[in-house]
Amino acid sequence: MNRWTYAILVLLLIPVQTTWLQAFGMHAVKPDLALLLIYFTGFYAGELKGFMIGGLAGALMDLFSGGPFGLQIATKATAGLLSGLLGRFFLNATGALTMGLVLLLSLLTGTLGYFFHELVVGEIPFTEAFRWTLLPEALYNSFLGGAVFWVVIRRLPIKQPWSEDASFPPNPD
Amino acid sequence: MLRQIINYRRFIILLLAVLLVAVLLFPELQRRPVTFLSRPVVFIISGLQKGLTSTTDGIASLWKGYIDLISVHRENVRLKQDLDRLQSENLQLQEAAQANDRLQQLLDFKKSNTYPMVAAAVIGRDPSNWYRTLMINKGTRDGVSIDMGVITPVGVVGRVIKADSTVSQVLLVTDRNSAVAALIQRTRDEGLVEGTERGLARIKYLSLLADLKAGDLVLTSGLTGNFPKGLPIGTLGRVTKKELDLFQQAEVVPSVDFSKLEEVLVITSLGDRPLLTGRPAPPLTESPQNRK
Numbered sequence: 001m002n003r004w005t006y007a008i009l010v011l012l013l014i015p016v017q018t019t020w021l022q023a024f025g026m027h028a029v030k031p032d033l034a035l036l037l038i039y040f041t042g043f044y045a046g047e048l049k050g051f052m053i054g055g056l057a058g059a060l061m062d063l064f065s066g067g068p069f070g071l072q073i074a075t076k077a078t079a080g081l082l083s084g085l086l087g088r089f090f091l092n093a094t095g096a097l098t099m100g101l102v103l104l105l106s107l108l109t110g111t112l113g114y115f116f117h118e119l120v121v122g123e124i125p126f127t128e129a130f131r132w133t134l135l136p137e138a139l140y141n142s143f144l145g146g147a148v149f150w151v152v153i154r155r156l157p158i159k160q161p162w163s164e165d166a167s168f169p170p171n172p173d
Numbered sequence: 174m175l176r177q178i179i180n181y182r183r184f185i186i187l188l189l190a191v192l193l194v195a196v197l198l199f200p201e202l203q204r205r206p207v208t209f210l211s212r213p214v215v216f217i218i219s220g221l222q223k224g225l226t227s228t229t230d231g232i233a234s235l236w237k238g239y240i241d242l243i244s245v246h247r248e249n250v251r252l253k254q255d256l257d258r259l260q261s262e263n264l265q266l267q268e269a270a271q272a273n274d275r276l277q278q279l280l281d282f283k284k285s286n287t288y289p290m291v292a293a294a295v296i297g298r299d300p301s302n303w304y305r306t307l308m309i310n311k312g313t314r315d316g317v318s319i320d321m322g323v324i325t326p327v328g329v330v331g332r333v334i335k336a337d338s339t340v341s342q343v344l345l346v347t348d349r350n351s352a353v354a355a356l357i358q359r360t361r362d363e364g365l366v367e368g369t370e371r372g373l374a375r376i377k378y379l380s381l382l383a384d385l386k387a388g389d390l391v392l393t394s395g396l397t398g399n400f401p402k403g404l405p406i407g408t409l410g411r412v413t414k415k416e417l418d419l420f421q422q423a424e425v426v427p428s429v430d431f432s433k434l435e436e437v438l439v440i441t442s443l444g445d446r447p448l449l450t451g452r453p454a455p456p457l458t459e460s461p462q463n464r465k
Contacts, residue, residue: 018297022432028347028372029302066304066334066344099237117303124349124370137302139254155366 006053008036014060020046029100029136031144034061035109039083039102039145043093047151054080068120075113079105095146095154102145106138178219187336235268275436282326283438288401290324290438291315296340305348305372307331312339321399322440328405328428329393330437341439345431347372355406357383358390366391366406366425374407374425381421385412391425401443 013034021030033055048079053127058076062069086101107114267364276292283290293315300339311317313336316362321341325329331351344351348368355366355376362383376391389409395402410424 014300017300022298025432028305032302034300054255061300064308065299065301066306066342066348066350067301071303072301113303128370129426133302 006041007051010053010057012058013037013057014064017061018064018165026138026140027132027134027138031140032106032137033144034072035056035077035079035106036102036145036148039105040078040148040153042080042083042085043087043090043101044153045084046087047081050080050082050084050087051077052080054078066118071113071120072115074116075109078112079109082108093149095149098149098153099146101144103138103142106141107134110134110138181456189439195232225440238294254309272435278326279438280438286401288440289442290440293317293341293439295437304350305345305368305431306334307343307345307431307434307437308344309341309439310339311439312337316337316441317341317439320442323437323439324400324404324440325434328407329400330338330401330429330431330434332399333439343437347374347427347431350436353375353400353406354394354396356394357385357409358392359386360384363394364422369424372412372431374427376409376425377422379421379422381414381418383421385409385414385423387412387422387423399440399443 017030017033038050038054039056041053054076055073058073059075061072065072076153083101083105084099086105090097090101114124114126114134117125135143196365208292249296279292283292291311293309293311295307296310299306307323307330309323319333321333323332329346330345331345331348332353334344335460346353346366346368349370350449351366351368351374353366354363356363357376357379360383362379364379366374366376367373381384387409388406391406391409393402393404393406405428407425407427407429410426412421412423414421
């Protein structure tokens with residue numbers, strides 16, 4: 001994807017996330033479209049692009065969120081970096097693998113977000129946050145990530161740029 | 174053989190001549206041969222006619238049916254388009270009627286209260302799952318500033334935490350960072366309503382002696398914050414009373430359905446009582462410590 005496509009996707013992300021997606025919320029939890037965009041960008045285009053798109057999407061989310069500015073930047077940029085690293089470990093992803101990785105990424109960045117939030121605002125027991133926010137959101141993201149993979153990503157001629165010439169485990173030569 | 178045929182012919186000619194004479198002699202018989210002749214001819218021709226007519230009719234009917242079918246199909250398409258348009262118009266009118274009802278309620282509520290309010294439409298919600306906020310289409314240009322209370326005729330919605338020139342962000346009472354001074358209508362016990370992780374609310378710091386019951390109405394106490402006294406917040410749910418605790422607390426079921434909120438009122442002044450804002454509205458990047 002070129003930079004204009006990324007720009008349009010990131011700009012569309014916030015209106016969709018703050019308006020239409022509310023209709024798909026379950027028990028006050030909605031999927032995180034930004035995380036999915038960041039995951040697929042990082043996984044298929046590398047950690048640098050994932051990091052940058054994560055930072056940009058996070059900044060926009062911070063502007064429209066009730067939280068302290070910077071929380072989403074930090075968590076989403078980390079998500080981009082992590083998904084890029086995951087993309088180097090896993091080549092030729094399947095739907096099930098995508099679901100598993102999105103679940104893991106969502107839980108990791110959610111936990112990171114929780115600790116950032118605790119540093120700034122505080123007073124939420126982790127068990128409650130995990131039960132009512134982190135886990136439902138991660139599950140929701142995971143299912144949606146699998147669906148996006150099956151419906152969109154699988155049909156697109158997307159290849160990880162390092163998949164053709166790189167070997168894993170790395171060749172000792 | 175030939176002679177027999179010739180004899181036959183003669184006999185037939187003779188018979189015909191006798192018949193002709195008989196017919197000529199008896200006028201009433203003049204019609205009979207016509208009848209005898211006409212009956213089979215008419216039968217055959219009329220049969221053919223009927224057949225032809227019915228075939229023609231059938232073809233005509235088929236053609237007419239086909240032509241009609243085309244026009245019916247066209248008409249059907251047109252009627253379906255009309256139906257779709259009318260259904261859409263009907264939905265729009267229903268929507269407009271509902272919006273009119275809601276706005277009328279807001280207007281009535283606004284008129285029935287002395288403090289000035291600004292009506293605003295909800296244009297978005299928080300993009301993350303960590304906070305429960307709303308974006309409204311009114312900002313500092315319309316007189317909205319930070320910490321102003323936001324309500325509907327049904328009850329308390331929350332308070333403004335960020336205000337830009339044209340839009341503002343409202344922290345809902347169900348957010349964990351929200352706190353509204355409240356009292357129980359029946360017992361007059363006072364407490365603090367906070368949001369919970371589950372998107373509900375709870376009232377804390379209630380006296381252990383307070384006789385609380387599920388269903389009790391929770392109202393704003395008007396002591397702190399920028400809400401007038403007596404606005405409904407919700408009703409009491411499960412009451413938690415532990416022996417070693419200093420206070421008891423209870424779940425509060427908000428009276429406002431935040432998932433269906435479309436219009437709200439921002440209280441810009443409490444009449445004689447000054448609002449506790451006092452801060453100029455910064456751009457949409459206020460730190461969360463200000464909300465505590």
